[in-house]
Amino acid sequence: MRGESPAHQPANSTRTIAIGTIARVEGEGALRVTVKQGTVHEVELRIFEPPRFFEAFLQGRHYDEVPDIVARICGICPVAYQMSAVHAIERIFGLRVDGPLRELRRLLYCGEWIESHALHVYLLHAPDFLGYESGIVMAKDHAAAVTRGLRIKKAGNALMTLLGGRSVHPVSVKVGGFSRVPSRRELEGLKDELSWARDAAIETIRWVASFSYPDFVPDYTFVALRHEDEYPFNEGRIVSSNGLAISADEFERHFEEQQVPHSTALHCRLNGASYQVGPLARVNLNRDRLSPAVMAALKDAGLSLPLRNPFQGIVARSVEMLYALEEALRLIDRYEPPPAPALPVTVRAGVGMACTEAPRGILYHRYRIDGNGLIREAKIVPPTSQNQGRIEEDLRLFLPRVLNEADEAIALSCEKVIRCYDPCISCATHFLKLELQRDL
Amino acid sequence: MSFVEGQRKPRLGVFKFASCDGCQLSVLNLEDELLLLGAALDIAYFPEASSRMEPGPYDLALVEGSITTEEDEHRIKAVREQAKVLMTIGACATAGGIQALRNWADIGSYKQCVYPRPDFIRTLATSTSIADHVKVDYELRGCPIDKDQLLRVVTDLLAGVRPRIPADSVCLECKRRGNVCVVVAKGMPCLGPVTSGGCGAICPSMGRDCYGCFGPAEGMAKGVGYPPNTASLAKQFHDRLGLIPIDVVRRFRGINGAAASFRRESEAWAVKRTNSEGS
Structure with missing residues (x-):
């Protein structure tokens, strides 16, 4: 699907290189780059993903249907959508889910981070550094690495399947807790494989540290959750590297979604400027919340925090994979089943917001619910629509380095910059063919 | 083939x-x-x-x-x-x-x-x-x-074998797993009786009602190719479990809401809702 060669076009015309769908990202979109007099004029990420209107059809649904519905926004991070939703709705009902139920939610989120990060590190991103079209083809030369990645991923999926019934669109999450909670024995059954995966995650950090990274360090504003004593999953204040520290209730006062003609995704900006969410932002803003073992693994691999190079997103993801595996093992060791799988719910009308850390960054939900428990209004701001502006700026900064190269090489470089963000276009529709246009 | x-x-x-x-x-x-x-x-x-x-x-x-x-x-x-x-x-x-x-x-x-x-x-x-x-x-x-x-x-x-994809209801898989029926025991409006299996009866196994992910089963009463008896199940939801018509509409109008037999059932109950509001 790579487009036609520009060689046959007359010298003075506008040169267009159309690249089909951007590969190894979740969902579909395109990139259009315009070059005038040898400088980058415009960079537009075009999201082609058809809109699905979740915020519209949530209106009139009952609050207890919301976790099942919002999961369908994304097959890669359904738990994130379920978590932001139940926390926002519990805010409205004045419900605080604590103790083992809170820890089980954290454990379920660990499963999603492990599965999602292993997918991106091994199958989607590593092929860029080692020069392959896919993880499956890479396996012919790097069988041990790919097999290791798939087994880590499987351990994450097994955790999600035990807690949620299945790994894609788990069924047990509900307002107030779960429909079923596991026994100690069931959780202990996962320990051997999770322990193996923890050691494999240390190996993963060593492996990605051996890749060569382009020297590229933009000046980022990082945004992530920060909790008083934990690495953030479900709770914390929204903080930035520029000193922002707010609660989820204040999100819409500082962050604004904008719409551009070239995209079905909305762009989200912080006080008018682009910013970055996700693993890189999280490890940098929460490095004092990582465990000593994680820091030791980083140091052994010759790396230190903060990481400011977007290509090292793969390092941040590997670090978080290790963290999530350690945390999962810790939570399993101290687990005592709760007295009931869920707390009783009393419906109350009101508005509630929540922000949780999806694998790709903060995910904001706001709901307005009436006295019958029906959704009157829903607002959802996914991580990729927050990163979209920043991806465009990274491309603008990176393109001048490769403009003298052949069109194919430029296209590949752009795709690599984009893949650093592990963008999820299905989520953001509310992402990529590349079209490079240049005046010669 | x-x-x-x-x-x-x-x-x-x-x-x-x-x-x-x-x-x-x-x-x-x-x-x-x-x-x-x-x-x-x-x-x-x-x-x-x-x-x-x-x-x-x-x-x-x-x-x-x-x-x-x-x-x-x-x-x-x-x-x-x-x-x-x-x-x-x-x-x-x-x-x-x-x-x-x-x-x-x-x-x-x-x-x-x-x-x-x-x-x-x-x-x-x-x-x-x-x-x-x-x-x-x-x-x-x-x-x-x-x-x-x-x-x-x-x-x-x-x-080179022609694949067979079963469309028996979730109930069969649920019984095979030895679950206690969530309709009978908990009064939940489970769509299992009219929904195609294939999932392994995940929802009842996790202590909740099926919400129809695999779409309409093929008729348990009349056999392959016939729609499931959604009318009977919907009436049970209404008469025995106390769902009001709009609840029944929402129940069938979900993940597979536009599948023919689920669509017909939700539209029938949308009419009942309008009629009951009018009277």
Whole structure:
């Protein structure tokens, strides 16, 4: 699907290189780059993903249907959508889910981070550094690495399947807790494989540290959750590297979604400027919340925090994979089943917001619910629509380095910059063919 | 059925329309078999997993997602022309998916609800299944599909065997797992009796009611090819479990709301709702 060669076009015309769908990202979109007099004029990420209107059809649904519905926004991070939703709705009902139920939610989120990060590190991103079209083809030369990645991923999926019934669109999450909670024995059954995966995650950090990274360090504003004593999953204040520290209730006062003609995704900006969410932002803003073992693994691999190079997103993801595996093992060791799988719910009308850390960054939900428990209004701001502006700026900064190269090489470089963000276009529709246009 | 001529590896294409990517992820979730599949098949087009994007023809096209834009109406026809065997995967492709809830709404107000500039958004007023647009050879239901069911069907095709995809109700799988019935024991409005199995009765096993991910089962009373008795189940929900008509509408109007028998049932109860409000 790579487009036609520009060689046959007359010298003075506008040169267009159309690249089909951007590969190894979740969902579909395109990139259009315009070059005038040898400088980058415009960079537009075009999201082609058809809109699905979740915020519209949530209106009139009952609050207890919301976790099942919002999961369908994304097959890669359904738990994130379920978590932001139940926390926002519990805010409205004045419900605080604590103790083992809170820890089980954290454990379920660990499963999603492990599965999602292993997918991106091994199958989607590593092929860029080692020069392959896919993880499956890479396996012919790097069988041990790919097999290791798939087994880590499987351990994450097994955790999600035990807690949620299945790994894609788990069924047990509900307002107030779960429909079923596991026994100690069931959780202990996962320990051997999770322990193996923890050691494999240390190996993963060593492996990605051996890749060569382009020297590229933009000046980022990082945004992530920060909790008083934990690495953030479900709770914390929204903080930035520029000193922002707010609660989820204040999100819409500082962050604004904008719409551009070239995209079905909305762009989200912080006080008018682009910013970055996700693993890189999280490890940098929460490095004092990582465990000593994680820091030791980083140091052994010759790396230190903060990481400011977007290509090292793969390092941040590997670090978080290790963290999530350690945390999962810790939570399993101290687990005592709760007295009931869920707390009783009393419906109350009101508005509630929540922000949780999806694998790709903060995910904001706001709901307005009436006295019958029906959704009157829903607002959802996914991580990729927050990163979209920043991806465009990274491309603008990176393109001048490769403009003298052949069109194919430029296209590949752009795709690599984009893949650093592990963008999820299905989520953001509310992402990529590349079209490079240049005046010669 | 001979899948491919001679010694050539069958060429696979995986195509996405309006969807969440969860069914494609189910392919990648075949952790133990993925590399074997990669060896048995020539993965010619699978953008979510590979940068290699070869033009057709394809021996097997897996299609995820529903048709919601004019562009996609044309694209699915092009995929069909390039595909020897076309198999739809998941509730979006087989029934329009959760985004088919727009079929009962005004698309203009939907655009206004989500986008500050609705005029930038081009979309159809409906979300429809792939079979509404082109001939489909096999359907794998589910939201998401069951990865083992996918593996079995692909293995059958590779072996030259015609795949059989059962559409018995969730109740059968639930009984086999030895679950206590959540309708009888907990009074939950479980869609299991009218929903196709394939999931392994996940929801009742997790202590809750089935919400219809695998779409309508094929008639338990009259046999294969007949719709399930949704009318009887809906009446039980209303008469015995105390659901009011709008609750019954919402129950059938979910992940597979646009599948024929679920659609008819929700529309019948929408009429009852209007009548009861009018009286």
